[in-house]
Amino acid sequence: MATTTEQPSVTIRIPTPLRSYTNNQxxxxxxxxxxxxxLTDLIDTYPALKPHLYHDNGDLRSxxxxxxxDEDIRYLEGPQTALEEDTEVSIVPSIAGx
Amino acid sequence: MPSSLSPHPTAPGPKATRTSQVCDAIxxxxxxxxxxxxxxxxxxxxxxxxxxxxxxxxxxxxxPALAMVRAGQRSGAFDMAQDTLIDATSGNxxxxxxxxxxxxxxxxxxxxxANASAERKQLLRAYGATLHLTDPxxxxxxxxxxxxxxxxxSPGRYFYPDQYNNEANWTAHYETTGPEILAQTDExxxxxxxxxxxxxxxxxxxxxxxAHDASIQCIAMQPDSPLHGLEGLKHMPTSRVPGIYTPNxxxxxxxxxxxEAFAMTRRLAREEGLLVxxxxxxxxxxxxxxxxxxxxxxxxxxxxxxxxxxxxxxFWENATDTTS
Numbered sequence: 001m002a003t004t005t006e007q008p009s010v011t012i013r014i015p016t017p018l019r020s021y022t023n024n025q026x027x028x029x030x031x032x033x034x035x036x037x038x039l040t041d042l043i044d045t046y047p048a049l050k051p052h053l054y055h056d057n058g059d060l061r062s063x064x065x066x067x068x069x070d071e072d073i074r075y076l077e078g079p080q081t082a083l084e085e086d087t088e089v090s091i092v093p094s095i096a097g098x
Numbered sequence: 099m100p101s102s103l104s105p106h107p108t109a110p111g112p113k114a115t116r117t118s119q120v121c122d123a124i125x126x127x128x129x130x131x132x133x134x135x136x137x138x139x140x141x142x143x144x145x146x147x148x149x150x151x152x153x154x155x156x157x158x159x160x161x162p163a164l165a166m167v168r169a170g171q172r173s174g175a176f177d178m179a180q181d182t183l184i185d186a187t188s189g190n191x192x193x194x195x196x197x198x199x200x201x202x203x204x205x206x207x208x209x210x211x212a213n214a215s216a217e218r219k220q221l222l223r224a225y226g227a228t229l230h231l232t233d234p235x236x237x238x239x240x241x242x243x244x245x246x247x248x249x250x251x252s253p254g255r256y257f258y259p260d261q262y263n264n265e266a267n268w269t270a271h272y273e274t275t276g277p278e279i280l281a282q283t284d285e286x287x288x289x290x291x292x293x294x295x296x297x298x299x300x301x302x303x304x305x306x307x308x309a310h311d312a313s314i315q316c317i318a319m320q321p322d323s324p325l326h327g328l329e330g331l332k333h334m335p336t337s338r339v340p341g342i343y344t345p346n347x348x349x350x351x352x353x354x355x356x357x358e359a360f361a362m363t364r365r366l367a368r369e370e371g372l373l374v375x376x377x378x379x380x381x382x383x384x385x386x387x388x389x390x391x392x393x394x395x396x397x398x399x400x401x402x403x404x405x406x407x408x409x410x411x412x413f414w415e416n417a418t419d420t421t422s
């Protein structure tokens with residue numbers, strides 16, 4: 001990860017089912033001024049995550065729930081939602097099993 | 099199903115001879131033939147859906163919930179007058195427990211991930227259940243951990259059915275859903291397709307069908323990705339695997355993409371008049387995919403739950419809306 005970037009440093013919380021793609025890390029530090037930039041940085045580090053989050057055409061898959069703090073980005077600015085230093089971004093899984 | 103649960107007094111008079119408890123309305127659901135979405139199938143191939151969303155609690159989970167409560171009563175593990183029922187749930191089993199608790203008169207506590215839909219949480223509260231909302235990042239695996247901790251902290255307070263490891267979960271389907279499907283198809287079913295969550299539906303129905311005729315093909319479906327939108331279904335390679343799950347009993351395993359399931363869920367509402375949830379859409383999409391490969395046969399699948407509890411979700415988005 002670049003250390004000389006001017007982009008804010010943020011954390012991304014990884015849900016249990018995706019941790020096999022992040023060396024079992026539950027929290028990953030990335031840089032990005034928007035959700036999209038932060039996710040791009042995440043995928044640059046862990047490329048195997050990409051098909052689980054994005055369509056081939058580059059759009060976020062419709063059922064992927066991304067939260068900035070406690071807010072669903074669908075109710076903010078979507079992938080263009082701006083991030084500040086130390087913001088917490090979460091990839092929230094759907095609810096499985098009974 | 100007849101009921102042995104009756105702490106609430108049964109009303110006297112003619113009513114007592116009719117259905118007198120909501121538990122008695124569980125099961126015996128219709129088996130519906132799909133028409134519009136099944137157009138273009140080879141002659142002699144049909145697809146049928148067991149309308150489990152018409153159970154009084156709105157899902158297939160009414161059956162195992164009732165069976166687990168009864169098994170607890172029978173074994174003595176559940177004293178309804180003293181014990182509180184507690185379990186982890188993604189929603190539907192919890193709704194069934196909460197409904198039964200209200201109908202029969204026992205207390206219910208449920209652990210479910212905090213990101214369960216608003217409708218589900220409201221339903222559970224409407225039935226009077228107490229909710230423990232758990233870390234959304236850990237899904238129902240996290241909810242199971244919270245339940246185990248609470249049970250360990252308060253010995254003797256709880257009856258913990260543990261739906262993921264309770265034999266009565268799958269035997270409910272062995273004893274009711276499976277025989278109903280055999281009767282409703284005049285024993286002509288050739289293929290059964292169902293998604294895996296706790297795996298109770300698939301395991302119980304499959305064992306019953308195979309006991310009747312080992313050549314009936316039983317196909318298990320699960321999401322194609324660990325991150326998916328098929329609420330209630332489990333991606334087994336990345337989940338805590340239920341103790342009742344026996345993968346080698348399936349004749350085949352198939353996967354389902356969330357987007358394909360959402361599209362079928364919309365079609366079932368608009369073209370068949372069946373308002374069901376995404377796991378039902380996934381089941382039907384998998385059943386149709388299989389049916390297209392057959393020369394002859396009757397394929398049966400499950401409509402797991404009602405779509406009413408997903409109405410706040412975006413996948414329904416309706417391109418036909420107009421504003422004036």
